[in-house]
Amino acid sequence: MGTGGGVVMGSERDDTPVxxxxxxxxxxxxxxxxxxxxxxxxxxxxxxxxxxxxFYNVWWLALGFLLLSVPLPWIAVLIANDRPPRKAEEVSRYQREPRAIEGGDHQVIEG
Structure with missing residues (x-):
């Protein structure tokens, strides 16, 4: 007996559409x-x-520009390797409304 919705019994994988x-x-x-x-x-x-x-004539300005250029490769690598943070929110799954004639809360009598 199969189950509806593509769900396999005993499996931890949820195949409902995301x-x-x-x-x-x-x-x-x-x-x-x-x-x-x-x-x-x-x-x-x-x-x-x-x-x-x-600005090589103004030594302190030339030195400032050189010192500014030294950490740029390191900063560029750090920024380029940084991925956006992953969202910690719960996955929103499609929930269909049941269309059964009978509700799910009923007593089962075994014979």
């Missing part, structure tokens, strides 16, 4: 966004070097 209206972006989209962040951060390093060359 509502995906508030689903997270795909892994490919997340990866592309992290790559864009990394490229942007590393691209900010080039103007720092250029500004240090432009």
């Amino acid at each position: 509502l995906i209206t508030a689903a997270e972006p795909s892994h490919d989209d997340q990866h592309a966004a992290r790559k864009r962040k990394y490229i942007t951060m590393m691209a900010m390093r080039l103007p720092c070097f250029a500004l240090a060359l432009i």
Whole structure:
């Protein structure tokens, strides 16, 4: 005797459909966004070097731009490798209304 709804008795897997209206972006989209962040951060390093060359006469300003460019690769890697936090909310599952003639609360008489 089979069960309705695609549920297998004795199995811990729940095969009911998951509502995906508030689903997270795909892994490919997340990866592309992290790559864009990394490229942007590393691209900010080039103007720092250029500004240090432009202001080489003002040693403290040139040194400031160079010191600013030193931690940028480390920061870029940390930001690029950081995934968005996972949501700890419960999965929203489709609940269909029972359409049986008889309710589920009745006494069973075994013979």
